[in-house]
Amino acid sequence: MGFELGTVLRSGILSTTSDHASVVSINLFIALLCACIVIGHLLEETKWMNESITALILGLCTGVVILLTTKGKSSHILVFSEDLFFIYLLPPIIFNAGFQVKKKQFFRNFMTITLFGAVGTLISFFTISFGAIWLFKKMDIGDLDIGDMLAIGAIFSATDSVCTLQVLSQDDTPFLYSIVFGEGVVNDATSVVLFNALQNFDLDHIDPSQLFKFVMNFFYLFVTSTFLGVFAGLLSAYIIKKLYFGRHSTDREVALMMLMAYLSYMLTELLDLSGILTVFFCGIVMSHYTWHNVTESSRVTTKHAFATLSFIAETFLFLYVGMDALDIEKWKFTSDSPANSIGVSAILLSLVLAGRAAFVFPLSFLSNLTKRNPDEKISFRKQIIIWWAGLMRGAVSIALAYNKFTRSGHTEIRGNAIMITSTITVVLFSTMVFGLMTKPLINLLLPTSPRHSSDNNSEPSSPKSLTAPLLSSLNGSDLEIGDHPLNRPSSLRLLLTKPAKTVHFYWRKFDNAVMRPVFGGRGFAPYVPGSPIEQSVHGGD
């Protein structure tokens, strides 16, 4: 055609933040996402691979291709942005995890999870920090002060909860899944507090009052974040139940659930809380109350739409990390001393291994002491799996490392450049090698686990959606156990010996008497038999 059609309009349309190059990038990225989905589907049957590693490898390959076509000038098509990660990718992943988590398992192991997530992360932080101070002292890695070393401890104590979702199966190993994933969620809150505390502390004058402040801060963050998430979930349940949205439109219900969950996450940004904790608990409350108040088609839609959004975000994330890893800018400063860089990465990996071992085994021992029933104790084999499955470091570590070591925009200082490239190396290595070996390790240590090799990774982000019945939520997905009530505990002795079960019993009583009549939930949801949706679902057969 004669003149450049649309160029003028497009230059207007995309003038704000994008240009022709961004449009090309977006197209390439979406095409790669489609490729990941197709390849992931085709590799479904294999024992070793999972979707995240497929995406990571595809990202690396694309990076190599771009590196070759641009003759070494550039390897990534989108610069890693913490904004994109924390504002768009993380919320759907964590919300969906809360939405689909087996709540009974999660709350039964609540004390263990908190112990591992809070105390464990602190132990790991101290191990890695002091290990780094001690080991890096003699190496030639530029100017890194004690603050940087402590930051390294915080960065490498942040486990990757997204990767955990991929390597452990909620259906096959519910106990391990709840421990490792729950720990990952609490771990985030701890890491955020730690990282911020370190940036604000005067490290030369550490006194008890500052330590007390730190502990108080952690509790404040934990409690208010959880409360905000629970509040948002309950509010959505109450509004949808009171106004009975499904009467007019099923889309409004779904829209309201999505928007309120996202609002709770964005509010934490405003109030400086832990968004991961908030949106996780919002997901739990929404699946316990709100989900039962909406129409049947909204239930199917939310279950699968949230899982799909989370799935896309996860795949995007790993593709992104894989492609960003080859960024030539970052590697420029380390090219003159590759041995040094490999050494730093190896040391950091060993510290990650040691730091996690330093709390998993002692704390498991402590946790086992409080339990009488041998079935409830964490066996040594399970301890090994817990240790191993939490070794992956992911986008959170990268985001924190970027925040700490690229403050001035680029990595001009030698020490900073080495730290960035080492973080990328640790993330790639731990995700690929530890990730690939997790499934065989579980097969080796827990050979009796049912339906293992084939079903394990079939539904990485929403393990329930295939195996659970579509329109009911039995199988431990809700807090209550409907038909078979627990043996009625009646004495204080029981509360002391089986605190979790007793708390669970009283919670169920309270839930049935107070919460459900107000906020809805299974058995208390409004139901209009004549509504067209109900008819069409039930008449579908």
Add this chain to the structure above:
Amino acid sequence: MGFELGTVLRSGILSTTSDHASVVSINLFIALLCACIVIGHLLEETKWMNESITALILGLCTGVVILLTTKGKSSHILVFSEDLFFIYLLPPIIFNAGFQVKKKQFFRNFMTITLFGAVGTLISFFTISFGAIWLFKKMDIGDLDIGDMLAIGAIFSATDSVCTLQVLSQDDTPFLYSIVFGEGVVNDATSVVLFNALQNFDLDHIDPSQLFKFVMNFFYLFVTSTFLGVFAGLLSAYIIKKLYFGRHSTDREVALMMLMAYLSYMLTELLDLSGILTVFFCGIVMSHYTWHNVTESSRVTTKHAFATLSFIAETFLFLYVGMDALDIEKWKFTSDSPANSIGVSAILLSLVLAGRAAFVFPLSFLSNLTKRNPDEKISFRKQIIIWWAGLMRGAVSIALAYNKFTRSGHTEIRGNAIMITSTITVVLFSTMVFGLMTKPLINLLLPTSPRHSSDNNSEPSSPKSLTAPLLSSLNGSDLEIGDHPLNRPSSLRLLLTKPAKTVHFYWRKFDNAVMRPVFGGRGFAPYVPGSPIEQSVHGGD
């Protein structure tokens, strides 16, 4: 708490494109969206209101509140960005319209729709342009050359297809809906070509070869955009059918459909085509083939998830336009001559009314000439509704006006400032006044229309989702008519007298013999009786 918790991390997280103010804006916006949904639900029963006007008024009110609290300094919390509009908000709306449109109605009226959309838009463009040249000549509105006047013609010929979706009901008035909405989709292609052609043309030397170029350009744009959308839809159908995704994961199917639809839209940005046409036809093909190849739960999920995304985007859009309308910057230049500004707006509104009347009635007459059956003719009452329902001007007009008149960033030139404010005035007035009066007008002119006042706006973006059966798609939603085949036409005479029906007959033959065996579709979808999802859906009763 002692120190500002999270401030450091956040300043890192949001450093790229956002800051504390953006987080506040996002929170406020999401909260307003939730308010719109709740208020829209409560106003469901009223005859006059619809969701878009609720959002527009809520946006205006918020603008006033912000204006008062910031003491007149600012009224909007997000600056209107064409990027946001064209990249994020428009695609889900148009895709969903194609996905949920009653295809039989749409293709039966295909010739009329193309006539109205292409020829009609040109007539409207010439009427408004020459009207503006003639009427604005004597007014004191700054320096506007003939190119600006022609641009005004293109800007105000762009109907708002989003608003059309809201004021007409696909279930009550399927014929009118297909005509007015279909026209809006074709209208977009015409407006884009017109607008770009005007920006590139040497207006002093208009010769026949340039006119020929322009016509060829339009056909090229129309055909390639449609082809790209159809291709993307068929590709998704083929991949999902061949690989049978549902076997492993329902999320992958949904993700692939979303990503491929969006990819087709973004590819048009790259190839300088009309994204609206592409994504509309992609939606049509996906609902005809792909939708039948996925699992039952994916069908429910896609139907409602796409409707929900479209619903959120629509509400967001009207909220946004309402809030942006009060931007103090734009009104500064017109405050010294309010009478002038009102005059320009009134003239433009009259020209919009006249321009649309100038093609609706003559073209309806022409269209009626080709039809023998009196039932198929467009009655005068229907012509009035078609004329009226397409009067709304919306975000497309605003985006084009911004592109034309704020090229240098701000509206320093007096003429440009007046044009921007007049566009906003016309958009607000036409959406609110014409929009509010559409429903009463339809009630007045077509009083026999069934289920009118209550159901009309219950499902603005997805009219099918409540009334149609959940898991089947009868009622004209697919091209075929399954059980009752048309009378077999066998002669050339029939092709000449009833071309649409004959084309439809041969299309159905071709569809059943060639297309469906390859791409799936109703009756050709893979079905595994033993899969857990099928069981649970069918066992749900």
